[in-house]
Amino acid sequence: MAKAHFLEGIDPSTPLAAGRWGxxxxxxxxxxxxxxxxxxxxxxxxxxxxxxxxxxxxxAHGLAIVDRPEVCAGTGLCCVGTGPGKWLxxxxxxxxxxxxxxxxxxxGAAASVNDQSDGFVIFELAGARIRAALAxxxxxxxxxxxxxxGSAAATLLALVGVTLWQIDEAPVYHLCVGRSLxxxxxxxxxxxxxxxxxxxxxx
Amino acid sequence: xxxxCPYCGARDAHEFTYLGDAELIDRPDPAGPExxxxxxxxxxxxxxxxxxHRELWYHGSGCRQWLTxxxxxxxxxxxxxxxxxxxxxxx
Numbered sequence: 145m146a147k148a149h150f151l152e153g154i155d156p157s158t159p160l161a162a163g164r165w166g167x168x169x170x171x172x173x174x175x176x177x178x179x180x181x182x183x184x185x186x187x188x189x190x191x192x193x194x195x196x197x198x199x200x201x202x203x204a205h206g207l208a209i210v211d212r213p214e215v216c217a218g219t220g221l222c223c224v225g226t227g228p229g230k231w232l233x234x235x236x237x238x239x240x241x242x243x244x245x246x247x248x249x250x251x252g253a254a255a256s257v258n259d260q261s262d263g264f265v266i267f268e269l270a271g272a273r274i275r276a277a278l279a280x281x282x283x284x285x286x287x288x289x290x291x292x293x294g295s296a297a298a299t300l301l302a303l304v305g306v307t308l309w310q311i312d313e314a315p316v317y318h319l320c321v322g323r324s325l326x327x328x329x330x331x332x333x334x335x336x337x338x339x340x341x342x343x344x345x346x347x
Numbered sequence: 348x349x350x351x352c353p354y355c356g357a358r359d360a361h362e363f364t365y366l367g368d369a370e371l372i373d374r375p376d377p378a379g380p381e382x383x384x385x386x387x388x389x390x391x392x393x394x395x396x397x398x399x400h401r402e403l404w405y406h407g408s409g410c411r412q413w414l415t416x417x418x419x420x421x422x423x424x425x426x427x428x429x430x431x432x433x434x435x436x437x438x
Binding site for chain 2: 212213227228283284297298299305
């Protein structure tokens with residue numbers, strides 16, 4: 145009997161189930177874990193008000209954020225630069241609306257803050273071959289020093305708009321995807337990572 | 348073709364949407380002299396240069412800002428990329 149192709153079972157017509165996919169390697173070369181219990185909010189500065197937003201976030205949360213494509217992580221709050229005067233704020237709490245309200249109160253009229261917890265899903269991407277897999281679906285340079293821990297990018301992953309940022313040297317990345325596009329992004333990464341062994345965790 | 352976005356860095360042209368001549372930024376004064384002729388030119392008349400061209404690109408799959416790109420239409424060599432927002436109203 146012919147050996148099963150490593151893409152077998154990665155069927156575009158059904159949601160990808162949690163577990164091992166692709167090559168039966170001893171350890172998965174690429175792992176993708178859905179992160180739960182997060183609140184996500186968008187912060188968009190009013191014209192000319194980005195410095196005021198940065199000062200307000202520092203005063204309220206003690207976190208010095210920057211107006212560049214970088215991630216600034218503090219205790220209980222992480223801000224990812226997505227555009228000039230724009231950030232994605234992420235916190236490990238499950239009351240998204242109250243989280244956005246708290247941020248809105250802190251920045252006042254300097255920015256528009258909206259709860260995006262229902263709209264986005266964040267995944268943790270890791271594994272020894274994660275860069276090789278991402279190279280097949282991302283068109284940005286992820287090798288250091290072009291992309292290092294703390295770097296962030298709003299870009300396309302297999303034609304899906306995503307925000308990606310690097311957590312550590314390993315490398316471990318966090319990937320923020322629109323909720324209705326998570327299946328497309330998951331399957332693209334599963335196909336890209338299949339030859340290295342792919343593991344999906346959906347806790 | 349790579350466009351070096353001032354916020355995101357070098358990105359593939361597929362992340363951007365092309366609008367056209369950057370002259371569109373400079374809207375004529377409706378109260379000025381020859382306003383009708385100036386608006387006709389603003390709305391309808393475009394140069395089609397073989398050489399450097401100032402044009403508007405939207406980085407829709409990245410930082411979502413409008414950019415003014417100076418591109419040579421013969422070689423696609425890009426001489427400059429700046430945010431299209433006027434400095435006095437930009438961040």
